[in-house]
Structure formats: C-alpha cells, structure tokens
Amino acid sequence: MKILVLAAHPTLEASVVCRKLLAGIRREAGISVVDLYERYPDFNIDVAAEQKRLEAADLIIFQHPFYWYSTPAILKEWTDLVLEHGWAYGRTGKALEGKFLMNALSTGGSADAYGETGKNRFTVPEFLAPIAQTASLCKMSYLPPFVVFEGRRLEWAQLAESAGLYKDLLTGLRDDRIDPRALARYRLANNAAGKLYGVEAKPA
Amino acid sequence: MTLHDFLFGAFIYLTAAAISVPVAKRLGLGSVLGYLIAGILIGPYVLGLTSGDDVLHFAEFGVVMMLFIIGLELRPSLLWMMRQSILGLGGMQVVLTAFFIFAAGLSFSLNWREALAVGLILSLSSTAIVLQTLRERGVMRSEPGQNAFSVLLFQDISVIPMLAMLPLLTVPDFWMGININEANASHSMIDNLPAWQRAPLVLGALVSIIVAGRYVLRPAFRYIAESRIREAFTAAALLIVVAIALLMETVGLSPALGTFVAGVMLADSEYRVELEMDIEPFKGLLLGLFFMSVGASVNFALIAADPLLIAGLVVGLIVIKLFVLYLLGRVFRMQVNSSLMFACFLAQGSEFAFVLFSFATQNVVLTQELANKLIAVVAVSMALTPLLLIAYDKLIARRLQAAPEEPEYDEIENGETPAIIVGYGRFGMTVGRLLAANGIGFTVLEHDPSQIELLRKFGWSVYYGDASRPDLLHAAGAEEAKLLVIALDDRDQILSVADAAQKHFPHLKIFARAYDRRHAFELMNAGIENVYRETFGTSLEMGKDALHALGFRAYKAHRLAQKFRTHDEQSLREMAKLIDDEEALITETHKAQELAERLMREDRQSAPDMDDTDWKAPPPELRERG
Numbered sequence: 001m002k003i004l005v006l007a008a009h010p011t012l013e014a015s016v017v018c019r020k021l022l023a024g025i026r027r028e029a030g031i032s033v034v035d036l037y038e039r040y041p042d043f044n045i046d047v048a049a050e051q052k053r054l055e056a057a058d059l060i061i062f063q064h065p066f067y068w069y070s071t072p073a074i075l076k077e078w079t080d081l082v083l084e085h086g087w088a089y090g091r092t093g094k095a096l097e098g099k100f101l102m103n104a105l106s107t108g109g110s111a112d113a114y115g116e117t118g119k120n121r122f123t124v125p126e127f128l129a130p131i132a133q134t135a136s137l138c139k140m141s142y143l144p145p146f147v148v149f150e151g152r153r154l155e156w157a158q159l160a161e162s163a164g165l166y167k168d169l170l171t172g173l174r175d176d177r178i179d180p181r182a183l184a185r186y187r188l189a190n191n192a193a194g195k196l197y198g199v200e201a202k203p204a
Numbered sequence: 205m206t207l208h209d210f211l212f213g214a215f216i217y218l219t220a221a222a223i224s225v226p227v228a229k230r231l232g233l234g235s236v237l238g239y240l241i242a243g244i245l246i247g248p249y250v251l252g253l254t255s256g257d258d259v260l261h262f263a264e265f266g267v268v269m270m271l272f273i274i275g276l277e278l279r280p281s282l283l284w285m286m287r288q289s290i291l292g293l294g295g296m297q298v299v300l301t302a303f304f305i306f307a308a309g310l311s312f313s314l315n316w317r318e319a320l321a322v323g324l325i326l327s328l329s330s331t332a333i334v335l336q337t338l339r340e341r342g343v344m345r346s347e348p349g350q351n352a353f354s355v356l357l358f359q360d361i362s363v364i365p366m367l368a369m370l371p372l373l374t375v376p377d378f379w380m381g382i383n384i385n386e387a388n389a390s391h392s393m394i395d396n397l398p399a400w401q402r403a404p405l406v407l408g409a410l411v412s413i414i415v416a417g418r419y420v421l422r423p424a425f426r427y428i429a430e431s432r433i434r435e436a437f438t439a440a441a442l443l444i445v446v447a448i449a450l451l452m453e454t455v456g457l458s459p460a461l462g463t464f465v466a467g468v469m470l471a472d473s474e475y476r477v478e479l480e481m482d483i484e485p486f487k488g489l490l491l492g493l494f495f496m497s498v499g500a501s502v503n504f505a506l507i508a509a510d511p512l513l514i515a516g517l518v519v520g521l522i523v524i525k526l527f528v529l530y531l532l533g534r535v536f537r538m539q540v541n542s543s544l545m546f547a548c549f550l551a552q553g554s555e556f557a558f559v560l561f562s563f564a565t566q567n568v569v570l571t572q573e574l575a576n577k578l579i580a581v582v583a584v585s586m587a588l589t590p591l592l593l594i595a596y597d598k599l600i601a602r603r604l605q606a607a608p609e610e611p612e613y614d615e616i617e618n619g620e621t622p623a624i625i626v627g628y629g630r631f632g633m634t635v636g637r638l639l640a641a642n643g644i645g646f647t648v649l650e651h652d653p654s655q656i657e658l659l660r661k662f663g664w665s666v667y668y669g670d671a672s673r674p675d676l677l678h679a680a681g682a683e684e685a686k687l688l689v690i691a692l693d694d695r696d697q698i699l700s701v702a703d704a705a706q707k708h709f710p711h712l713k714i715f716a717r718a719y720d721r722r723h724a725f726e727l728m729n730a731g732i733e734n735v736y737r738e739t740f741g742t743s744l745e746m747g748k749d750a751l752h753a754l755g756f757r758a759y760k761a762h763r764l765a766q767k768f769r770t771h772d773e774q775s776l777r778e779m780a781k782l783i784d785d786e787e788a789l790i791t792e793t794h795k796a797q798e799l800a801e802r803l804m805r806e807d808r809q810s811a812p813d814m815d816d817t818d819w820k821a822p823p824p825e826l827r828e829r830g
Contacts, residue, residue, distance in 0.1 A: 044766045 001174055003031040004057035008064040008075045010037050017106035017151040018065060020159050024167040030174045036074045043077050050082040051095065059100040059173060062131070065151070066107045069127040079134065088138045100180055101135040102143040102189070103128055104166065106151035125187060143180060146189040165193050172197040216253045220246045221492050234340055236333050237590035239492050243499020260497040260558070265449070266490025267332045267555065269483050271460040272445050274335065275467020276480050283468060286354055293351055293536050294358020300528045301327035308520065317373040321569045322578065324366050325561060326521060328359045328554035330586050332491060337549065337593065345684060347538060348546035355550060363458050363556050370560070373569045409455045413448060413462060417469025425475045429653050429668055441482040474656050477649065477667040480679040498555065502583040506576055517581045522588065525551040548596045552589045553582030621645040623687040624680050626671040626701055628659060631717050631738060632691030647680045672700040674708040682709045690716045695723045702732050721776065728780040744769055764804060771800050
C-alpha cells in the first residue's frame with residue numbers, strides 16, 4: 001500500500017511530537033510526506049498537484065496536533081479546495097474510491113480527559129466524526145486514529161516509543177503485514193499495538 | 205643587488221612556485237608542502253640556485269600581512285569571546301609543552317638554562333603553516349580550527365616576554381655586554397633606553413595603533429575611496445601594514461602582533477573587505493616565498509651528518525606536541541576526533557624559532573652547534589605538518605567518522621554571516637531588515653561611499669567594494685555563506701555579479717533583483733532560479749486593492765491576485781526561453797494574456813457555482829444521501 005502523510009503543524013520547528021513522529025517515517029520508501037505549512041505558507045493550495053498526489057496513494061494520513069478538537073486550519077482549507085465535487089464526491093466523483101483515510105494526532109490532554117466522564121466530554125473518535133464522514137462521502141474507508149496523548153508531558157523515552165509504534169504501524173500497512181480491516185475493529189489504532197503491530201507482535 | 209640579480213632571483217622562485225604548487229595541490233598535498241618542496245629543490249643541497257637565507261627575512265613580511273588579514277576577520281567582540289581559549293588553552297599549551305621539552309632537555313644533559321630556552325622556543329607552533337592550511341581546508345571556523353587559532357595567538361603574544369627573558373638566562377658574566385635587540389636586523393631607536401623609559405614607549409605604540417585604527421584610518425580610507433582610484437586604495441592598505449610593522453620594529457615588538465591589533469581595530473570598518481582583498485595577493489606571494497625559503501634553508505648537510513639524532517629529535521618534538529595538544533583538547537571538551545585534528549595541526553616548530561634560536565646564540569644561552577641542529581629539527585617538523593595531516597585524513601579521520609546524523613530539518617543558520625547582500629539601497633535594505641529582525645547575520649557590500657556613511661550612521665555594518673569581482677565576494681565570506689542577495693540597481697551589474705557568483709561559488713543560493721521582465725528573462729537564462737521583479741509584488745498588491753475598491757470582496761480579490769501571480773510566474777519562465785525570437789515572444793505574450801483572462805473569468809464564474817453547489821447547497825445526489 002502506498003502511503004501519503006499530509007503533515008500540518010503551523011510551528012513544526014517548535015513541535016515535539018509531530019517532528020519525532022515524522023523523523024521516524026521520513027526516509028521510508030513507499031511513504032511520502034508532505035509538509036503542508038511549508039508547501040503552502042500563503043494557503044494558496046495547488047489543487048491539481050494535490051489531487052495527483054492523492055490519486056497515487058492508497059492510504060492518506062492527516063498528521064497534526066489536535067487543535068480545538070480538530071485539525072489546524074490548513075487541513076480544513078486543503079479539504080475545502082482539494083476534495084472537489086465531481087472528483088472526490090458526487091455522482092462522478094470516484095477518484096478516492098476504495099482508498100483509506102486516517103488521522104495521526106497528538107493531544108495536550110490525557111487519555112482520561114477524552115470520554116464521557118473526562119473534562120473534554122467526548123472521545124477522540126467522536127470529535128473526528130466530520131473527518132470520518134468526509135471519508136465516507138468520498139467512498140473511502142476511515143481507519144481508527146493513532147493518538148499520542150499528553151504530547152507535552154511525555155518523557156523522551158515514551159515519545160521515542162510512540163514514534164517507534166507509529167513507524168511500525170505505517171510500515172506494517174505499507175507492507176500489507178497489517179490487515180486494514182482488522183485494524184478497523186479497534187477504537188484507536190493505539191489499541192492494536194502489541195497485537196497487530198509493535199514490539200510484542202508475533203509474526204503470524 | 206643589481207637589477208639582473210633581482211630578476212634572476214625572482215625568476216627562480218616564481219618558476220619553482222609555478223611548477224611545484226599546482227602539482228602538489230593536484231596530488232592532494234596542499235600548497236604549503238608544494239612551496240616547501242620547491243624551496244628544497246632550488247636550495248643549496250639539490251640545485252643550489254639559492255641559499256634561502258637572503259629572502260627569509262624579507263619573506264617573513266608575508267606572515268605579518270597574514271596576521272593583518274586574520275585581524276581584519278576578528279572583531280574585538282569575537283576576540284573577547286575567545287579569551288578563555290586563548291588564555292586557557294594557549295597558555296596551558298605553551299607551559300606544558302615547554303615543561304616536557306625542558307625535562308627532555310635535562311635528560312639530554314643540557315644545563316637548566318639551555319633546556320628552558322629550548323623548551324620555550326620549541327613550544328611555539330608555526331602560525332604561517334597552520335593558518336594557511338586551516339584556510340585551505342576550510343576549517344578555520346570549525347572547533348579545532350578556532351582553538352588552533354587561539355593557541356597560535358597566545359604563542360604570538362608570548363614571543364614578546366620570551367625575547368625579554370632569553371637574555372636573563374645567559375651566563376651572568378656575559379650579562380652586562382648584551383644588547384637585547386642585537387638579533388633584530390633593524391636598529392631600534394630605543395635600544396639604549398633603560399627599561400623604565402622603554403615600557404611606556406611600547407605601551408604608547410600599541411595605544412596609538414588602537415586609537416588610529418578607530419578614529420584616523422576610517423576617514424582617511426573614505427577620502428581615498430572617494431577618489432575612485434583603485435591603486436590609491438591598494439597603496440594605502442599596504443602603507444598601513446608597512447607603517448605599523450616599522451613602528452613595532454622600532455619599539456622592539458613583534459610586527460605581526462602590531463598589524464594583528466590594527467587588523468582587529470579595522471575589522472568593524474566598512475573598508476574591511478576591500479582592505480583584505482588588496483593585501484591578499486601580496487600576502488599570498490610573500491607567504492609562498494617564505495615557505496620556499498624555509499624549504500631552502502633546511503640544512504641537509506647537518507642532517508646527513510647525524511641523521512638518527514635529527515630524526516629522533518623531530519619525532520620526539522612531534523610526539524610531545526601531539527601528546528600535550530591532544531590532552532588539552534580533551535580537557536577543553538573537544539571530541540576525540542577534533543582533538544586529534546587540533547593536535548596534528550599544531551605539532552610542529554615555529555618560524556619564530558629561527559629568530560629566537562639565533563637570538564639565543566647571540567645572547568650566549570645556546571651554543572651555535574645546538575641551535576643549528578634545532579633549527580634543522582624545526583624546519584623538518586614544519587615540512588612534516590602537511591604529511592601528518594594527510595596521515596590524519598587517511599588513517600584516523602575515516603575510522604573515527606561516526607555516521608553523520610542527517611538533520612531532520614534545515615536548522616536556521618547560526619553561522620556568523622550566512623548571507624551576503626550586495627547593494628543596500630531601498631530594495632536590499634528591506635531584505636536586510638527582515639533578516640536582521642530575525643537575528644540573522646549578513647555582510648553588506650555597497651559601492652557608494654556616501655550611502656555607506658549614511659547607513660553606518662543608522663547602525664548598519666556595511667562594507668565598501670564592487671561585488672562583481674570574485675575576490676571581493678570571497679573576502680566578504682562567500683565561501684562560508686549560504687545565500688547571496690543581489691539587490692543592486694544596475695541591470696548589467698546584477699548580471700555580472702550573478703555570473704561571477706555562479707562561476708566561483710556554485711554552492712551559493714542566489715536571489716537576484718530584476719529590473720523588469722526582460723531583465724528577468726536574462727537572469728533566468730543565465731541560470732538564476734530565484735528572480736524577483738522589483739515592482740511586481742507592489743503593483744500586484746495595488747491591483748488587488750483596485751479590484752476590492754471596484755466591488756470585489758477582499759478575499760476574492762486576494763485569491764484572484766494569487767492566481768494571477770502563479771500564472772504570471774509560470775508564463776515568465778516559459779517566455780524566458782524565447783528571448784531571442786521576438787516574434788515568438790510577442791505571440792507567446794498574447795497567448796499568456798489570453799490564458800490569464802480565461803483563468804480569471806473561470807474563477808469568477810465558478811465561484812458562485814462552487815458556493816452554491818458544492819458547499820452551501822448540496823447538489824441533489826448529496827441530499828439523497830445526507
């Protein structure tokens with residue numbers, strides 16, 4: 001599976017999690033990374049080029065910090081412009097049919113904060129409903145998100161572990177060692193760590 | 205010396221240099237070794253064309269010029285930042301090396317006076333060889349390079365107390381009759397003065413250099429620059445060096461130290477780059493001459509008489525130096541690799557040793573025989589330095605090289621001046637202000653003295669010079685810089701600077717100001733990627749605001765302007781290829797204009813559609829699902 005990572009972080013140079021996650025996958029064959037804020041500092045998104053990139057990929061990942069329970073602004077602008085009617089959706093819009101979409105994000109709050117009893121009241125997948133529905137409207141399958149909780153408070157070792165798991169997940173999907181349908185059964189892609197991928201995964 | 209003798213001498217030296225230096229360089233041996241070999245070849249033991257001694261003293265002036273240039277590159281603030289490594293590293297190096305050689309000397313049954321003199325003299329390293337090599341290898345600004353420089357600086361300064369100390373080491377009976385400055389070829393005016401009168405004179409000379417450097421030289425240079433006669437400036441630059449050297453000789457200080465101080469004082473001035481460039485060729489030639497005369501003065505007869513002893517002494521000297529330097533490198537927290545490189549750079553005797561040894565024999569501290577042997581040892585150790593560094597490259601560096609960790613992202617340049625801005629008028633200044641506001645250092649070149657004066661009043665550091673000359677770009681730091689901004693207001697000059705920069709500094713990213721479309725074509729066809737039409741951005745802004753004023757919503761006008769810019773820049777690149785075919789160019793221009801109109805029209809028409817069908821009101825098929 002060919003993977004396209006659309007990374008959106010307005011201050012990537014100051015980020016901890018996003019940079020570390022990217023560092024692990026940047027030089028992997030079959031995984032291409034687009035740094036949206038670097039590519040389009042003035043939000044003047046090249047729709048044709050972006051569509052071409054999407055056509056070449058099988059799995060599209062939005063990688064970003066969780067800003068106000070959603071993506072940073074450029075990913076919304078990207079969605080607004082690139083996913084054109086008649087191309088991505090609508091009767092004749094079949095360009096993305098059969099592809100996969102997934103979020104990889106980092107939060108400030110803890111895992112406990114996301115849920116009915118937590119201070120954020122909803123789970124991460126609940127917050128991501130608009131994106132899941134965008135995928136569905138474009139005839140794509142939406143995969144559970146990979147979440148790094150409490151990005152700012154992580155110890156270096158924990159961060160390195162997360163980055164390692166992320167790399168395992170992506171390379172596993174790339175090499176078809178992970179069945180996306182099996183992954184889809186989890187609430188978060190994190191929960192499949194050690195089962196479908198990660199250090200403890202036993203080769204089937 | 206008759207004119208014929210002079211020309212013949214020049215012929216010999218220049219021929220030797222012209223043949224051996226390129227060969228040595230091509231073999232990867234570096235120019236220093238090339239000069240040394242040339243010197244040995246023309247010297248008394250091979251071809252016998254010259255003795256070397258006759259030019260050695262004259263050629264030492266090359267070292268003086270080199271220190272002036274080094275001074276020019278070291279702002280006082282930078283020097284202050286280096287104080288720890290100069291005093292700590294440099295001081296420890298001299299003391300420890302001198303001590304070990306002193307101990308070795310004692311075990312060779314020298315008396316303590318001789319051993320101490322030898323230890324002090326041999327603790328010095330060769331400024332000329334090391335600095336030339338550092339520059340040639342482009343490691344001047346690296347950690348080992350900077351530290352090696354600090355050590356050399358301390359050594360240069362410590363020559364002064366050594367000159368004062370050596371006579372004290374003499375056998376007391378001889379003390380009364382000895383004249384401190386006898387070793388110097390020049391005749392000091394103040395030789396006969398008692399010490400209490402001499403000290404204020406020496407101090408006064410240094411202070412006057414500092415004061416003159418600050419307050420007198422700059423207006424003088426400005427006056428000369430305004431005449432726009434290049435030779436006059438070159439003459440003035442040489443005059444400074446010669447005058448200071450003369451003054452230093454007169455008061456019995458090292459001329460190299462004096463010119464170094466003057467250089468530091470001028471490092472902040474706008475004429476730094478031009479001065480550096482004017483002195484550079486003289487320095488280069490004289491330094492080459494100096495290395496050749498060192499080669500020619502290696503006494504092979506003496507070495508042949510007792511090869512084992514000399515070889516043993518050379519090895520001993522190098523080993524002691526390597527040991528002390530490596531140790532200090534580690535103590536001063538350098539990596540193993542850097543410490544080794546640092547040690548290899550400095551593991552030789554100094555050219556000062558030639559002067560100091562003859563000084564010491566005249567003061568009856570050392571016997572002539574011992575001094576001659578040690579001079580041969582120093583010369584051989586100097587000749588071995590380039591070989592030592594080659595060995596380091598081949599044997600050590602490769603093995604120690606850890607896999608270089610690729611940076612994930614471009615780090616923002618923290619080097620001293622990652623950018624050069626040529627032309628600092630209304631265009632270049634905006635670029636410079638943005639960079640400066642973000643803490644990025646840059647060098648500015650400007651060719652109008654009155655503009656420089658004005659800019660300096662506002663606190664900008666601007667240098668005088670015509671940037672279409674590659675040597676001036678070089679002096680402005682083009683070697684180390686990443687980016688060259690050409691913001692001159694003359695279209696031909698912009699092209700010629702771009703051309704020179706591309707040819708001589710292919711690593712530089714070039715950003716060029718273009719006067720108009722045609723000029724942009726020329727720049728693009730010259731291979732410049734980043735071309736900025738000087739009024740395009742502003743007029744596009746105005747066009748956008750005009751659309752807004754005529755009733756377009758602001759965001760719409762903004763989008764249209766963005767689209768227009770993208771299209772216009774694309775078509776500009778297309779059209780650049782047709783520059784010589786006027787007819788095709790006209791056709792293409794019309795086509796581009798039509799395309800632009802169509803694009804704009806499409807955007808205008810599609811907008812309401814897009815708004816209605818795609819976003820705000822879903823089309824029927826969506827409604828069915830949603």
